[in-house]
Amino acid sequence: MTRTMAQTPLEDASKERLRLWLRLLKTTRGIEAQLRENFRTEFDTTLPRFDVMAALSRFEDGLKMSQISGVLRVSNGNVTGIVDRLAEDGLLVRVPVPGDRRAHRVRMTRKGREEFARQAASHEAWIAEMLGQFSAQEARTLTTEFSLPEDLHDT
Numbered sequence: 040m041t042r043t044m045a046q047t048p049l050e051d052a053s054k055e056r057l058r059l060w061l062r063l064l065k066t067t068r069g070i071e072a073q074l075r076e077n078f079r080t081e082f083d084t085t086l087p088r089f090d091v092m093a094a095l096s097r098f099e100d101g102l103k104m105s106q107i108s109g110v111l112r113v114s115n116g117n118v119t120g121i122v123d124r125l126a127e128d129g130l131l132v133r134v135p136v137p138g139d140r141r142a143h144r145v146r147m148t149r150k151g152r153e154e155f156a157r158q159a160a161s162h163e164a165w166i167a168e169m170l171g172q173f174s175a176q177e178a179r180t181l182t183t184e185f186s187l188p189e190d191l192h193d194t
Contacts, residue, residue: 063185070169077165082158089162091121092130092147092155101134101146130154 075086094110095102104122108115122145125131130151136142147155170178 070166073169074162074165077161078158081161084158087117087121088125089155089158091118091125092151093159095131095145095147096152096155096159099146101144103136103142103144107145125151 071086078084078086078089090111091107094107098106102110104115104118107122108118111118122131122133126133126145129148131145132148133143133145136144173181
């Protein structure tokens with residue numbers, strides 16, 4: 040008779056934590072893949088475009104390109120093309136920074152804020168559906184349990 044994982048005596052803690060990490064990674068990748076597909080089919084857009092708009096939605100005065108990259112933890116090169124396309128679509132605008140003729144702040148337009156609101160509502164609903172097996176209290180507890188020490192956030 041084969042043993043299930045629950046019947047197997049617990050191995051050392053590091054192996055169990057490794058299994059947990061692999062399960063979290065697989066789950067995260069699955070959720071991200073579904074979000075990408077949902078954005079593609081329902082909004083004809085991408086998750087990175089949504090991420091840029093989400094970052095900008097928190098800063099009414101806008102952000103410099105380097106700040107967007109910092110918030111998203113990606114390179115400036117990754118952000119530039121996305122911002123260019125969002126600006127072409129009328130969702131963002133570049134505004135000169137007074138006193139620095141080379142710098143611009145990127146802000147959402149009214150059209151961009153409206154479109155982001157639509158996408159954000161769907162995004163929230165998709166996540167609620169995908170993680171619906173967790174109660175609000177369980178979600179809060181897991182969020183707390185999976186909080187990392189601050190020094191890990193900056194790597």
